Amino acid sequence: MQELLQYHVLKKENLDGLVTRLAKLQPLAAPVAKGDGNFAFASVHEAGEMTLDYVPTILPPKKYFLPPRETLLHFDVRRGMHVETVGDNQPLTLFGVHTCDIAGIQCLNMVFSERPRDYNYLLRKRLITVIGLECNGYCDANASCALVGASLPNGGYDLFLTDLGDRFLVHVNTQAGDDIVDTIKVFAPAAAGDLEALAALRERKRGTFRNEVALDPRKLPELFSRSLESPVWHDLDGRCLACGNCTLVCPTCYCFDVRDEFRIDLATGRRIRAWESCQSEPFALVAGGENFRKTRGSRQRHRYFRKFAYPFGKYHRFFCTGCGRCTRACMAGIKLKETLTALAWGQGG
Numbered sequence: 001m002q003e004l005l006q007y008h009v010l011k012k013e014n015l016d017g018l019v020t021r022l023a024k025l026q027p028l029a030a031p032v033a034k035g036d037g038n039f040a041f042a043s044v045h046e047a048g049e050m051t052l053d054y055v056p057t058i059l060p061p062k063k064y065f066l067p068p069r070e071t072l073l074h075f076d077v078r079r080g081m082h083v084e085t086v087g088d089n090q091p092l093t094l095f096g097v098h099t100c101d102i103a104g105i106q107c108l109n110m111v112f113s114e115r116p117r118d119y120n121y122l123l124r125k126r127l128i129t130v131i132g133l134e135c136n137g138y139c140d141a142n143a144s145c146a147l148v149g150a151s152l153p154n155g156g157y158d159l160f161l162t163d164l165g166d167r168f169l170v171h172v173n174t175q176a177g178d179d180i181v182d183t184i185k186v187f188a189p190a191a192a193g194d195l196e197a198l199a200a201l202r203e204r205k206r207g208t209f210r211n212e213v214a215l216d217p218r219k220l221p222e223l224f225s226r227s228l229e230s231p232v233w234h235d236l237d238g239r240c241l242a243c244g245n246c247t248l249v250c251p252t253c254y255c256f257d258v259r260d261e262f263r264i265d266l267a268t269g270r271r272i273r274a275w276e277s278c279q280s281e282p283f284a285l286v287a288g289g290e291n292f293r294k295t296r297g298s299r300q301r302h303r304y305f306r307k308f309a310y311p312f313g314k315y316h317r318f319f320c321t322g323c324g325r326c327t328r329a330c331m332a333g334i335k336l337k338e339t340l341t342a343l344a345w346g347q348g349g
Contacts, residue, residue: 027090230343
């Protein structure tokens with residue numbers, strides 16, 4: 001009975017009413033078609049503007065939590081190095097976020113909550129409401145969400161919608177989600193039959209979403225512990241273009257650069273933070289001009305270790321969510337699933 005209270009039903013004819021009201025409460029962003037099979041999270045005001053049947057957006061919703069470029073502070077050196085921090089964060093609702101991207105947000109939450117905490121990120125996170133949407137089938141062949149355990153919801157949202165055909169079943173996960181249900185009167189109480197339909201759908205999903213790579217995910221950390229000198233990295237060295245697309249579209253990559261920009265008076269200016277990529281050779285430079293990852297192959301190896309080895313040892317979870325964006329965005333045709341398979345074969349399958 002207690003579990004039933006956490007669920008509500010949204011009739012599909014009421015979807016536009018929900019979206020319209022959400023957009024009036026605070027800015028709302030949802031997946032929008034951009035042509036040529038591409039999608040992006042963008043501002044919407046009604047359900048007709050968004051597309052819920054979509055492959056992962058070009059950029060993940062991390063762009064709202066960690067903007068590609070943000071001003072951290074303004075400075076004036078004429079006043080004894082006077083600085084003013086910038087805090088222009090605004091409330092936002094994200095609608096229709098897939099489980100892979102919710103998993104990515106959970107990864108970033110852990111990273112930026114560590115000391116020293118990133119208050120810009122954390123303050124922004126508090127203002128963002130996440131409404132998830134379940135994938136009932138694969139978005140395309142590049143996804144590997146079952147391998148990393150991201151095909152089913154595992155928290156990290158305020159509300160979560162599951163399409164049951166003629167209706168959505170809505171799971172309330174936080175007080176913010178409960179407030180939406182109370183404020184916008186388009187929901188109905190869920191019945192036992194709705195939970196039975198959800199259980200049947202999840203059972204079908206377990207048959208649909210299967211490990212997409214021929215290796216046991218439990219052995220991934222061990223695989224990488226033996227792959228430091230794998231010839232696979234030499235192959236990637238000859239193919240990678242070092243464009244950085246794979247990291248920029250990744251929902252869990254968070255490398256950034258901080259630099260000061262002076263105005264023409266050379267006395268005032270601003271400090272900005274902008275996304276950077278570990279695939280860029282200058283980014284790997286350290287003090288004294290040393291570079292411990294000079295080759296593209298070594299930087300690709302670093303990227304894969306940052307997804308499957310280092311975070312597993314620290315957070316006990318992979319920092320790959322199986323969204324497939326890195327494969328879709330790679331101009332050299334480097335495919336994550338093929339690389340993992342090649343590593344496994346190199347270790348005897």
